[in-house]
Amino acid sequence: MSTASRLPQFVGRLASKLPVTVDSTVRRLAVLSLIGQTVLVVTGGAVRLTASGLGCPTWPRCTNESLVNTPEMGIHGFIEFGNRLLTFALAAVAALMLVYLWNLRKERKDLFLLALGLLASIPAQAIIGGITVLTQLNPWVVGLHFLVSMALVVFATLLVNRAYGRTGRFRTHSLAALPGTLRPVMTAVALFSAVAVMLGVVVTG
Numbered sequence: 234m235s236t237a238s239r240l241p242q243f244v245g246r247l248a249s250k251l252p253v254t255v256d257s258t259v260r261r262l263a264v265l266s267l268i269g270q271t272v273l274v275v276t277g278g279a280v281r282l283t284a285s286g287l288g289c290p291t292w293p294r295c296t297n298e299s300l301v302n303t304p305e306m307g308i309h310g311f312i313e314f315g316n317r318l319l320t321f322a323l324a325a326v327a328a329l330m331l332v333y334l335w336n337l338r339k340e341r342k343d344l345f346l347l348a349l350g351l352l353a354s355i356p357a358q359a360i361i362g363g364i365t366v367l368t369q370l371n372p373w374v375v376g377l378h379f380l381v382s383m384a385l386v387v388f389a390t391l392l393v394n395r396a397y398g399r400t401g402r403f404r405t406h407s408l409a410a411l412p413g414t415l416r417p418v419m420t421a422v423a424l425f426s427a428v429a430v431m432l433g434v435v436v437t438g
């Protein structure tokens with residue numbers, strides 16, 4: 234039997250093992266995705282604060298001669314390359330999440346699209362990170378890299394909340410008891426926070 238004809242069989246067998254409801258694995262993967270995005274913000278910040286941004290002076294290779302950092306490049310090369318490697322861990326979690334949601338792709342389109350968006354954004358962030366290096370840490374590019382990361386944290390938070398039924402069409406907790414003014418106040422808080430983050434990025438360069 235050819236590889237092409239075995240593929241549908243493999244997909245069918247895999248799908249039969251995947252969940253048909255939002256189970257604890259889906260929830261755990263959503264939480265792991267949020268943790269991963271947050272960790273990348275912290276390690277990205279560490280790259281910046283330790284002035285390791287050009288620890289690997291080029292991209293996608295670490296140097297023109299080497300794909301990875303070498304001991305001679307010291308701690309900065311180690312920090313920068315370590316940060317690049319974490320991208321793969323994040324991509325693995327995002328891909329696993331999407332596979333786990335396969336049987337729920339129609340019923341829980343919200344979760345599937347959020348997971349797809351998170352997965353698609355990872356190569357985008359890797360390219361922006363690469364441009365950051367190739368432009369010698371141009372502040373506008375670093376700022377964009379940071380803001381995209383903030384948006385990803387927001388989307389990963391939405392994924393967690395929706396997986397736990399705290400928001401969206403499938404919510405399990407009633408919000409009816411909340412005062413009617415709370416929603417516009419919270420929307421205003423979210424908008425002002427986003428503006429504050431953007432202004433912070435611009436003024437600190």
Ligand code: HEM
Pocket residue numbers: 270273274275276277278280281282284285286287292316317320323354355358359360361362363365366370375376378379382385
């Ligand atoms: C999904 C993957 C990634 C995420 C979420 C992410 C996120 C971040 C964040 C939040 C920062 C801190 C920026 C700041 O404090 O202003 C940062 C810094 C940085 N990132 Fe990434 N990053 C990712 C992948 C990459 C990759 C693949 C590269 C490859 C070169 C890269 C290169 C950098 C560099 C060089 C800095 C330091 C910039 C500086 O020193 O000013 N990032 N990253």
